[in-house]
Amino acid sequence: MKNKQKPKIAFFSFTCCEGCxxxxxxxxxxxxxxxxxxxxxxxxEAIDEKRDDYEIAFIEGxxxxxxEIEEIKKIREKAKIVVALGACSATGGLNCLKNRFPxxxxxxxxxxxxxKNSKLIDTIPARPIHTVIPVDYYIHGCxxxxxxxxxxxxxxxxxxxxxxxNYPVCVDCKMAxxxxxxxxxxxxxxPITRAGCSAICVTYGCVCWGCRGLVDDPNITAHEDxxxxxxxxxxxxxxxxxxxxGWEKYKEKQ
Amino acid sequence: MNxxxxxxxxVASFVTGLLKEFRVYGPVKKDGFPMYGxxxxxxxxxxxxxPTHLSPKxxxxxxxxxxxxxxxGENHSIxxxxxxxxxxxxxxxxxxxxxxxxxxxxxAYGTPDVNYLKRREKTVIIGIDCLPDKHCFCKSVNTMxxxxxxxxxxxxxxSGFVVxxxxxxxxxxxxxxxxxxxxxxxxxxxxxxxxxxxAELFITKINAEASTLPLLYSGSYFxxxxxxxxxxxxxxxxxxxxxxxxxxxxxxxxxTLNLTEGGRxxxxxxxxxxxxxxxxxxxxxxxxxxxxxxxxxxxxxQYQVDKFGGLFCVGCGRCIRTCLVNINIAEVTNELIExxxxxxx
Numbered sequence: 365m366k367n368k369q370k371p372k373i374a375f376f377s378f379t380c381c382e383g384c385x386x387x388x389x390x391x392x393x394x395x396x397x398x399x400x401x402x403x404x405x406x407x408x409e410a411i412d413e414k415r416d417d418y419e420i421a422f423i424e425g426x427x428x429x430x431x432e433i434e435e436i437k438k439i440r441e442k443a444k445i446v447v448a449l450g451a452c453s454a455t456g457g458l459n460c461l462k463n464r465f466p467x468x469x470x471x472x473x474x475x476x477x478x479x480k481n482s483k484l485i486d487t488i489p490a491r492p493i494h495t496v497i498p499v500d501y502y503i504h505g506c507x508x509x510x511x512x513x514x515x516x517x518x519x520x521x522x523x524x525x526x527x528x529x530n531y532p533v534c535v536d537c538k539m540a541x542x543x544x545x546x547x548x549x550x551x552x553x554x555p556i557t558r559a560g561c562s563a564i565c566v567t568y569g570c571v572c573w574g575c576r577g578l579v580d581d582p583n584i585t586a587h588e589d590x591x592x593x594x595x596x597x598x599x600x601x602x603x604x605x606x607x608x609x610g611w612e613k614y615k616e617k618q
Numbered sequence: 619m620n621x622x623x624x625x626x627x628x629v630a631s632f633v634t635g636l637l638k639e640f641r642v643y644g645p646v647k648k649d650g651f652p653m654y655g656x657x658x659x660x661x662x663x664x665x666x667x668x669p670t671h672l673s674p675k676x677x678x679x680x681x682x683x684x685x686x687x688x689x690x691g692e693n694h695s696i697x698x699x700x701x702x703x704x705x706x707x708x709x710x711x712x713x714x715x716x717x718x719x720x721x722x723x724x725x726a727y728g729t730p731d732v733n734y735l736k737r738r739e740k741t742v743i744i745g746i747d748c749l750p751d752k753h754c755f756c757k758s759v760n761t762m763x764x765x766x767x768x769x770x771x772x773x774x775x776x777s778g779f780v781v782x783x784x785x786x787x788x789x790x791x792x793x794x795x796x797x798x799x800x801x802x803x804x805x806x807x808x809x810x811x812x813x814x815x816x817a818e819l820f821i822t823k824i825n826a827e828a829s830t831l832p833l834l835y836s837g838s839y840f841x842x843x844x845x846x847x848x849x850x851x852x853x854x855x856x857x858x859x860x861x862x863x864x865x866x867x868x869x870x871x872x873x874t875l876n877l878t879e880g881g882r883x884x885x886x887x888x889x890x891x892x893x894x895x896x897x898x899x900x901x902x903x904x905x906x907x908x909x910x911x912x913x914x915x916x917x918x919x920q921y922q923v924d925k926f927g928g929l930f931c932v933g934c935g936r937c938i939r940t941c942l943v944n945i946n947i948a949e950v951t952n953e954l955i956e957x958x959x960x961x962x963x
Binding site for chain 1: 648649651653655671672676681682849850851852853854855856859860870872873875876877886888891892893907940942943
């Protein structure tokens, strides 16, 4: 690596809490090593510098304004590789809860009555970034796990396809030695949700809310039947998917 | 076979003795449910347990284990690694001991698997009698009792335990750490009573002789049953992961941040997962859940039997308990039996 120019990477954020970028910044032990491998040329949350000569763009956040569409397209043009960073970017995330309401109402509730006439505050249904630009790789999770970010980065630098799990959280749960949430009388989105999180929520006593999105081929009908068997109503079942699955549902309606 | 009598109190001091020599793993309560865990005191053990939700296989075949470390570049090197320590598995049921015997065969077959075998060599197995829960069907696959594969086996006879000595190692440990006396004929008779009582308690059963099952499965490849259960299956891999005889793994590399050194590790995989039979180029040999389930069931009742000579289902019932859509390996087998009988008549 010594004589070669280091690859340049950049971080961008759209509609999100920037928590996934914070996860990157909290890799304190690893950051010095990361910086010996790459140059970070654009990272609003961390540095003042803003250059556009990046090769890899990590993009956090969903797209929820028309202006963002233009901005993200420009990033796509410049970057050789685009990686969706976190749930909002990869699946639309929590932001898609907005899509259940008329956009005018969402705009008024958040920005007040005057917002209606402002071009700066337009709002469109929130959507994952792959609906706007082609995406090469996904780092899932709300927030992302640090180790997965580092693994993906290493893979990209080695020219290797990142290893993103396509099996459900049940696998991670069994690996972690957890008692199944359903055994404890609760319900969980784990059986249809993409793993890779080491089942951290269940391990610490919560349930899986599905922040990493669905596996490639989820058995949704089976899961609806299971939830009903565990006493949930149709409404409750549907709401169970809402928190992180909003985009999938919005898409179906269109 | 040598039998000794050990009082209930004696068990505690025996375990305390073991703790001085081994890491001891045994049945404990986790969130109120029986699971295996490491113990530091005999008080943590729950010996009269129904089957643990996960099998003890991970003590011999860990979820993730490093196989070798490597360095690239000018002074490149490869160093195999074996992670093993002295350990005692306490309170293992007969089904799981049968499973470990099968795993021993698998990992010794062909090129011996050094990592497994080294760990196995350092493991002491102390079995214990048990009563079935509603999912257990060990009686149907002839694993209700076990006569080898353990160092010691504890039979609860109420007033204490009759300890069956399986190996010299077990014998030495018992004499070193416990005060026992020769089991009387009366005490040994109680062992048989327990066995007879247990045999009556099974709710889950396979309605055919175990020896007929390989033939049954070989004739059921095109049964409509597979499509039926494939429809409701999640493909979540839980049945694989809780199974004491599922041993498939994936091998991957991990590099450190200098990108020049790292490790090669193996991690559990499962044949019911979508990507299990996916190969380079994207082709998937078992694309549907139905195909994958059929494969798993055949691995238990036919394919492995041809190779190793014994059923690979030990009737522990864990896959039945863990399945959220109630796919029941015993019931599915009974359906196949019924189908075959109908075809014949």
